[in-house]
Amino acid sequence: MASDESAPEATTARIEVDGVAMVQLLGPQDRLLRMLEKQHPSVDVLVRGNEITLTGAAGDVRAAAALVDELVAMTRAGHALGPADVVQSARILDHDGPRPSEVLGEAILSTRGRVIRPKTLGQKAYVDAIEENTIVFGIGPAGTGKTYLAMAKAVQALQRKEVERIILTRPAVEAGERLGFLPGTLTDKIDPYLRPLYDALNEMMDPEIVPRLMASGTIEVAPLAYMRGRTLNDSFVVLDEAQNTTPEQMKMFLTRLGFGTKMVVTGDITQMDLPQGASGLRVVTRVLDDIDDIHFARLTSDDVVRHTLVGRIVDAYSEYDEKRTAARAEREEAAEFANRAERRAGMRPGPRDRMPRRGRS
Numbered sequence: 001m002a003s004d005e006s007a008p009e010a011t012t013a014r015i016e017v018d019g020v021a022m023v024q025l026l027g028p029q030d031r032l033l034r035m036l037e038k039q040h041p042s043v044d045v046l047v048r049g050n051e052i053t054l055t056g057a058a059g060d061v062r063a064a065a066a067l068v069d070e071l072v073a074m075t076r077a078g079h080a081l082g083p084a085d086v087v088q089s090a091r092i093l094d095h096d097g098p099r100p101s102e103v104l105g106e107a108i109l110s111t112r113g114r115v116i117r118p119k120t121l122g123q124k125a126y127v128d129a130i131e132e133n134t135i136v137f138g139i140g141p142a143g144t145g146k147t148y149l150a151m152a153k154a155v156q157a158l159q160r161k162e163v164e165r166i167i168l169t170r171p172a173v174e175a176g177e178r179l180g181f182l183p184g185t186l187t188d189k190i191d192p193y194l195r196p197l198y199d200a201l202n203e204m205m206d207p208e209i210v211p212r213l214m215a216s217g218t219i220e221v222a223p224l225a226y227m228r229g230r231t232l233n234d235s236f237v238v239l240d241e242a243q244n245t246t247p248e249q250m251k252m253f254l255t256r257l258g259f260g261t262k263m264v265v266t267g268d269i270t271q272m273d274l275p276q277g278a279s280g281l282r283v284v285t286r287v288l289d290d291i292d293d294i295h296f297a298r299l300t301s302d303d304v305v306r307h308t309l310v311g312r313i314v315d316a317y318s319e320y321d322e323k324r325t326a327a328r329a330e331r332e333e334a335a336e337f338a339n340r341a342e343r344r345a346g347m348r349p350g351p352r353d354r355m356p357r358r359g360r361s
């Protein structure tokens, strides 16, 4: 509960924290408190017992108090807060829309003593879209949790018995389609490409269960070429690194959809490994733009949950790419203009060009 005492130059808000251990709220060695101060550097934060006093300009104090209230609500709901939660909560409060505790509070999976939750607004929208649609495309830069959250939703669906199987697939650009796999030797050959999917699975499930579920076919990790000719029923299917599919592969994959199946396709259009030609992911965004039950979730540098520098690296590259694209468009336009001028200079006007256009059909 916060109370205001207005002074001419500064406002003070006092927040009594009930029902929450202060160490959970402020973190070991006050790490979360330091993070809180970083979000609102102009506000003085004083903690005495279970009372937090915030002093500073009225607007800043109000924002800091709203942040504290949200952190208290999340802690009270059993959310073990980390520094990223403080940063993300402050960001979410900057937007009109759902409250941080609504965005960051959803538990997708509890596994090995950890709870997997969305960590940003974009991740929450992505997870909600997966819940609500049959086919979801998660498109955005590296490190935004596209694969991780798709897999968490897959494991959740299996645990809730909404599906019978999980299928994880990737286009194996360098080997998969060219080597020609034999089922018996699959694991040996595909490991390097599918390794990240195994690793994420092992983070989300008891590592002892994973081989058992794979042996029984409940979980299948296979190159995209293995989907050809099949109908995928009662499954949760994740196609990862979809920027490396050709348009034909993407169509082949999407048309495998059977009853009771959900598909999540993840990719980053800026990270294509294909030597040439169009990306199936780029094409599909235009082809399936406006179909009910198919959703395109866009993640951005704001959703990067790796080191905060990764978000800035992503932005810097986007800016560089935009400049290059603009420069290329300018060059093409100049060349086209020069071409046209040359054509005009080289061509004597014909009789049709001198004739008035009106009346021609």
Ligand SMILES: Nc1ncnc2c1ncn2[C@@H]1O[C@H](COP(=O)(O)OP(=O)(O)OP(=O)(O)O)[C@@H](O)[C@H]1O
Pocket (backbone or CB within 6 Å): 116, 117, 118, 119, 123, 140, 141, 142, 143, 144, 145, 146, 147, 148, 149, 266, 268, 305, 306
């Ligand atoms: N909500 C989350 N909770 C916990 N960890 C997360 C979350 N989102 C992402 N991560 C972490 O970030 C890492 C990167 O996520 P992920 O591999 O899904 O990114 P991506 O968007 O698919 O990027 P890439 O294109 O590089 O694969 C994951 O391995 C995971 O450790």
